[in-house]
Amino acid sequence: MESTKKFEELKKLETKNNEISPEEDKKIDLMRSSLTVLQEQEDNNISVKEVGDDLMLRRFLRARDGDVEKATSMFVKYLSWRKSFVPNGSISASEVAKDLNQNKMFMQGFDKQGRPITVGLAGRHFHLKGGIEDYKRYVVYFLDKVISRMPSGQEKFVFIGDLDGWGYANIDIRACLGALTVLQDFYPERLGKLFIVNAPYIFMMVWKMITPFIDNNTKKKIIFVEKKDIKATLLEDIEENQLPDVYGGKLSLVSIQDA
The missing domain is CATH 1.10.8.20 (N-terminal domain of phosphatidylinositol transfer protein sec14p)
Incomplete structure (x- = not known):
């Protein structure tokens, strides 16, 4: 029912x-x-x-x-x-296996507007050998997966960027800029809203370096959420039965490769 x-x-x-x-x-x-x-x-x-x-x-x-x-x-x-x-029409899991092995991107549930909910655990991202092009392929793999899960007629997704445990070892500005390039230049108007949660102070220094490369349309969709307000803020857009359990909801996170 x-x-x-x-x-x-x-x-x-x-x-x-x-x-x-x-x-x-x-x-x-x-x-x-x-x-x-x-x-x-x-x-x-x-x-x-x-x-x-x-x-x-x-x-x-x-x-x-x-x-x-x-x-x-x-x-x-x-x-x-x-x-x-993407000459073959899609990026295969084998092409981005190293990034997938870090188990850092997830997808589960829909918000109140019917947009798929995705989660990125930034504390699990570490720089990998292979160059920025390999990481961009991973971003394309992720975005294509999300889009394939959208209900017919839906165009956008919601992203929760979780920086819990993020530190110096996770800093990868080239990866951030690469992801921005792919999203803004080739997947325009796909991002519905970006919640940034559990951001440590050190991240704000990196954020200042990234911000000039974010276009105005994307900036309007970004919300920094204080730790004490995470559940309440997310519940404004997401029903509890669709919210990931790590934020007080009822759905378990599913890794992007298994979604």
């Missing part, structure tokens, strides 16, 4: 999330026209079949504040990146 009720609620949210304003609809048509022209140009590998649905184009449009030219340019760069970085 509870699962049926949850499904009905998610369907209502799906309808709401699918709504595109008349103004956005016109701009999306302009984007499609521009992409068709680019496809017809010589030495251009853009395929109309890869363009995706209106919701996908809308995400890029919103990421560029409704500017059709900038949104189209951003989308073209995404198509080119996807072809070269």
Whole structure:
């Protein structure tokens, strides 16, 4: 009975999330026209079949504040990146095994808007040999997993960045910037909200170095939560039966590879 009720609620949210304003609809048509022209140009590998649905184009449009030219340019760069970085269409677990072995990313439950809940335990992340490109592949693996779990029509996810136990050994600014690049440039408007919990004082020094690289749209979605307020704050967006048990809820965390 509870699962049926949850499904009905998610369907209502799906309808709401699918709504595109008349103004956005016109701009999306302009984007499609521009992409068709680019496809017809010589030495251009853009395929109309890869363009995706209106919701996908809308995400890029919103990421560029409704500017059709900038949104189209951003989308073209995404198509080119996807072809070269994910040539097989997806990242396999074997390609990112070292990061998966750190068991630091989890996914479980949905918030009140039907967005998948994800958790990152930063205290388990340690710099690995292999370079920043390997870590970016791990980020793509994670994001694609999350997106595959979204209800039809849902576009965003919620992330809880838990810094409990995080210290000098976990500092990896290149990884942070790499993850930001992937999220902001190639998965725009996918992040619904980011809760940062259990942040130690030392993290704020690193945060000051990272902040200039975070775009304004992303900054608006970031919330620092004091330790004493974690459960109460999360319950504003997440029902207790969907909240991870480590924050006082009723669901056990599931590692991203097992989700």
